Amino acid sequence: xxxxxxDSGTRQMRLGPFGVRLIVVLIVLAVVLAGVGVATYWKxxxxxxxxxxxxxxxxxxxxxxxxxxxxxxxxxxxLETDFKIRTRLGIKFPEDWPGYRYRLAPESEVExxxxxxxxxxxxxEVANEAGEAEDTALFFVWPVTQGWVTSEFGEGGSAAxxxxxxxxxxxxxxxxxxxxxxxxxxxxxxxxYGNLVEIDHGRRLSTRYGHCSRLVIxxxxxxxxxxxxxxxxxxxxxxxxxxxxFEVLKNGRTVDPRAYLPKY
Numbered sequence: 529x530x531x532x533x534x535d536s537g538t539r540q541m542r543l544g545p546f547g548v549r550l551i552v553v554l555i556v557l558a559v560v561l562a563g564v565g566v567a568t569y570w571k572x573x574x575x576x577x578x579x580x581x582x583x584x585x586x587x588x589x590x591x592x593x594x595x596x597x598x599x600x601x602x603x604x605x606x607l608e609t610d611f612k613i614r615t616r617l618g619i620k621f622p623e624d625w626p627g628y629r630y631r632l633a634p635e636s637e638v639e640x641x642x643x644x645x646x647x648x649x650x651x652x653e654v655a656n657e658a659g660e661a662e663d664t665a666l667f668f669v670w671p672v673t674q675g676w677v678t679s680e681f682g683e684g685g686s687a688a689x690x691x692x693x694x695x696x697x698x699x700x701x702x703x704x705x706x707x708x709x710x711x712x713x714x715x716x717x718x719x720x721y722g723n724l725v726e727i728d729h730g731r732r733l734s735t736r737y738g739h740c741s742r743l744v745i746x747x748x749x750x751x752x753x754x755x756x757x758x759x760x761x762x763x764x765x766x767x768x769x770x771x772x773x774f775e776v777l778k779n780g781r782t783v784d785p786r787a788y789l790p791k792y
Contacts, residue, residue, distance in 0.1 A: 611678055611697060614769060621699075621769060627676035628699050668707040668788045669753060671737060671774050672696050672760065678771060681784040692782040693736070693775035700770040702760040704737050706751045707788070715745050715757075721773055722763025727751060732780070738773035739764050 530539040543551075607627045614621060621628075675698035683691045710729035718724040721738030725745060728734045741761025751757060762770045776785045 607676060608678065611676075611769065616768075623699070625699075627678075627697050628674065628702075630676045631674055632670045632672065632677075632696070668790070669705065670789060671704050671707050671735075672698050672702055672772055673705075674698065675702065675760075675772070678768075681782070681786065693738075693773050694785045695768075695771050695773055697769065697771040698760045700741055700759075700761055703756045704740060704758040704760060704772055706753055706755045706757050707735055708753045710734070710751060712745050712747050712749045712751065712757075715743050715747050715749075718764065720764055720766050722765075722767065723758065723761065724764075725757050727757070732778060734777045736773075736775040736777070738775070739767050739771060741770075 530541070532538070603626075611627065613619070675696040677694060678697045679691050679695035681691060681694055704725075706727055708727075708729045710727040712725065713728045713734070714724065714726040716724065718738070721736075723738075723740035723743050725737040725740065725743060726734060727737075737758055739761055740758035741763060743758045745751065745757040760770055760772050774785055776783050776788055
């Protein structure tokens, strides 16, 4: 029964058992929906809070990584200065010199059975339909897996001209490996680069390895990628301490080795 405040007549409505049950169901449904809404809100709020915390952690880690990169660049500058001072003053490099411990590539990339070069023939060729060698980092491996790149291709500009290859400082006696399958076209002594190896990989692409302390390969020998061909040294007229001078030649002209080497 509805009794209004004014003088209008009262209104009366009868509810049977079905109507009562319907009202109860609606009330229960409203309570359930309200509960689900509250639970969903808290869940969304919790996820948002967690995402905010993750973002804050990520920002902190990014800042830490930036600091590490800055320290690495500072370390590289210090190693470069130390390398130049030692080589110019003739100071011997200690066995634990930090530059020797830089890892340029995983050992697994060049691990092979035995230590002597293989007599097997050249492997797969990498060339396009025109017969020109293609640049592919998957074709090459690093000639020295541990060391420190002291000079990049094109650096210099002295009277001798820009640098024609890449210098990798490493301990005397560190193995030097063939970066790809090929045939040795030179293995001997060069006035400028000391003990030198040159390997023809076919398709007008070849590599050179200079300043070696000892060669374990002979001319016209076939080698496989990863075979030991020589050992790091400091021979030759133009040298600044124990290191490998590595060149890549395409069509007889030196090119940047970075285009052929895997990233590390």
